[in-house]
Amino acid sequence: MASHIVGYPRMGPKRELKFALESFWDGKSSAEDLEKVATDLRASIWKQMAGAGIKYIPSNTFSYYDQVLDTTAMLGAVPERYSWTGGEIGFSTYFSMARGNATVPAMEMTKWFDTNYHFIVPELGPNTKFSYSSHKAVNEYKEAKALGVDTVPVLVGPVSYLLLSKPAKGVEKSFALLSLLSSILPVYKRSSPRVTNEEVQKAAAALKGSDHRRATNVSARLDAQQKKLNLPVLPTTTIGSFPQTVELRRVRREYKAKKISEEEYISAIKEEISKVVKIQEELDIDVLVHGEPERNDMVEYFGEQLSGFAFTANGWVQSYGSRCVKPPIIYGDVSRPNPMTVFWSKLAQSMTSRPMKGMLTGPVTILNWSFVRNDQPRFETCYQIALAIKKEVEDLEAGGIQVIQIDEAALREGLPLRKAEHAFYLDWAVHSFRITNCGVQDTTQIHTHMCYSNFNDIIHSIINMDADVITIENSRSDEKLLSVFREGVKYGAGIGPGVYDIHSPRIPSTEEIADRVNKMLAVLDTNILWVNPDCGLKTRKYNEVKPALTNMVSAAKLIRTQLASAK
Known part of the structure; x- marks a missing residue:
């Protein structure tokens, strides 16, 4: 019988990622230091799962902040106020979207369904331009492969991503976010060959088909x-x-x-x-x-x-x-x-x-x-x-x-x-x-x-x-x-x-x-x-x-x- 899990705790047993992030945000350590901690954590997690005999081991479940924000970075869907000029999205733009910076506030944050996990809400509109701007999913797959571990990349699905988004400021609330599906599919295809156009179209089609005693005087x-x-x-x-x-x-x-x-x-x-x-x-x-x-x-x-x-x-x-x-x-x-x-x-x-x-x-x-x-x-x-x-x-x-x-x-x-x-x-x-x-x-x-x-x-x-x-x-x-x-x-x-x-x-x-x-x-x-x-x-x-x-x-x-x- 094959075994599989869809994710694994990513903070580290001694909260290594927490302390590495906070040190980087405080300017006490470099981006290279943060990446080293993250790389070591991922390697130990993959080896532990492989050692436990899990057949289908997930990758791309690691995140520096939030997996929905990772998807926004992958799609290059950066709001204009962060002045991103294109290319691979780095820590500066990524953490500005999550935490804001000296001049620009952060993006909205809300909770993932019925959990205490928080995610950064994507802001999309008819003029949003999508481009393959973060190779994280593919890079982590290759990283695990180099360690001798064959993994199954895990992504937030394109339909889920769109339905978890909100219309950007100035865009009508009635804007149909699912109308962007055809625009993001090419990026998804580049990031994971396992996501097919047919599968996404099927998912899109399926989606269509007290007591006031004290309160009165409060x-x-x-x-x-x-x-x-x-x-x-x-x-x-x-x-x-x-x-x-x-x-x-x-x-x-x-x-x-x-x-x-x-x-x-x-x-x-x-x-x-x-x-x-x-x-x-x-x-x-x-x-x-x-x-x-x-x-x-x-x-x-x-x-x-x-x-x-x-x-x-x-x-x-x-x-x-x-x-x-x-x-x-x-x-x-x-x-x-x-x-x-x-x-x-x-x-x-x-x-x-x-x-x-x-x-x-x-x-x-x-x-x-x-x-x-x-x-x-x-x-x-x-x-x-x-x-x-x-x-x-x-x-x-x-x-x-x-x-x-x-x-x-x-x-x-x-x-x-x-x-x-x-x-x-x-x-x-x-x-x-x-x-x-x-x-x-x-x-x-x-x-x-x-x-x-x-x-x-x-x-x-x-x-x-x-x-x-x-x-x-x-x-x-x-x-x-x-x-x-x-x-x-x-x-x-x-x-x-x-x-x-x-x-x-x-x-x-x-x-x-x-x-x-x-x-x-x-x-x-x-x-x-x-x-x-x-x-x-x-x-x-x-x-x-x-x-x-x-x-x-x-x-x-x-x-x-x-x-x-x-x-």
């Missing part, structure tokens, strides 16, 4: 909460995490390995939290976060403290670029033996008179970013997690934390592919979230956050979550989220569509952020709009975070002044 409740917390119009906040330095990672590793005492660990984390709080106060941010220096990952951190979870040592899964996580395994009933975040949140709140957000990961996100036991329905496991988080929420509230954020970054990811199953999933997913905070006082403000996914088709379920404030990625998505509100969807709760892209090192100006906020105010009321980044700041550096947040706060103050003078 806007009035939000006004009362903001006055109680002394928040201005257009309050500013950060999402959660702050930069995770090498020193912080070292401290956590040494504490886990029992190389430093608990007292030394607490002292180091306390010092970092104090630094984060001081920075936010100096920047004049209204609602603060403690920065999460004690946390490794937003799911792993909680799973390690909940019963029923197990973890691998090196089971790294790529999310995008250099970002990777170790999904836990839920093997038994879930419960919370002890408080998980209360000590750190209370410590942070004691350092400031401003509101300090308690930061939690929601039950649906913990479920969807884990390997889940299959001996009971997923919703039962999710309800168990929700009840555990509910205890944490209540302990935070009892500890004096008046703003609690319960992130549901992965709510959209669990949506079944079959439309007939959507309603049932959304019902129990929303119910799980509401379980977590059903016992809090009306004076406690509940936030949630969702990132980098298409929420337009589930906006009514998001409203039914009944959070007081929701923050959602917006800056990379051409403000598609705002189109929902332009089309008449009524939303009375607080909302913070992100004002700048945290997955790019680019620092937006005050004017750019102010312009984005003004576009939001064209469709949202001033009393519900919050100003915040797209997502957490963990992947950024302090020399990027400080000026970006400074400009964000300045933009909010500028618009407050304009609004006051217009009255």
Whole structure:
């Protein structure tokens, strides 16, 4: 019996690719150094699969950032703003599309179907010119062949690529992306003789053939909460995490390995939290976060403290670029033996008179970013997690934390592919979230956050979550989220569509952020709009975070002044 797999983890057992990428982006190593790490990783992966006896070994499953972006490079479908002049696409153009640069923002990013894998969304139109501009697939096939390994090249199919794309700016939304099929087929044929015109034409032909009890009062409740917390119009906040330095990672590793005492660990984390709080106060941010220096990952951190979870040592899964996580395994009933975040949140709140957000990961996100036991329905496991988080929420509230954020970054990811199953999933997913905070006082403000996914088709379920404030990625998505509100969807709760892209090192100006906020105010009321980044700041550096947040706060103050003078 022949064996075959369609892909293999590409970060490396010790996250070699992650550290090589970040070193290259920081200018600490050369392109040759990065390519050497990548070449060694590919060789070891192919040899391991061959040694395991796999007959059909895949190639072209490796990527420096994302396989959809690799396909864009192969097709030469580079948007004009990146000033690419032709020829083989190199790292400069490739990473500019993924991360932006000093003058040009990155392309839109969204999630691959129902996973946490992020891909860079192609921008195509009738004037897009295609050319064979990246020989990566063929080169990697030859590379494996030289090692004595015969591989099966894996490509994102041409129909899938087109359907995952979006019309470029200025192109009608009704533009038929599949009309470009005949234009990209010649490039596909050059990159892989296994893709035939007949197969693609066949695929193209086949494609043709809640409870509102609290929600009704949420806007009035939000006004009362903001006055109680002394928040201005257009309050500013950060999402959660702050930069995770090498020193912080070292401290956590040494504490886990029992190389430093608990007292030394607490002292180091306390010092970092104090630094984060001081920075936010100096920047004049209204609602603060403690920065999460004690946390490794937003799911792993909680799973390690909940019963029923197990973890691998090196089971790294790529999310995008250099970002990777170790999904836990839920093997038994879930419960919370002890408080998980209360000590750190209370410590942070004691350092400031401003509101300090308690930061939690929601039950649906913990479920969807884990390997889940299959001996009971997923919703039962999710309800168990929700009840555990509910205890944490209540302990935070009892500890004096008046703003609690319960992130549901992965709510959209669990949506079944079959439309007939959507309603049932959304019902129990929303119910799980509401379980977590059903016992809090009306004076406690509940936030949630969702990132980098298409929420337009589930906006009514998001409203039914009944959070007081929701923050959602917006800056990379051409403000598609705002189109929902332009089309008449009524939303009375607080909302913070992100004002700048945290997955790019680019620092937006005050004017750019102010312009984005003004576009939001064209469709949202001033009393519900919050100003915040797209997502957490963990992947950024302090020399990027400080000026970006400074400009964000300045933009909010500028618009407050304009609004006051217009009255």
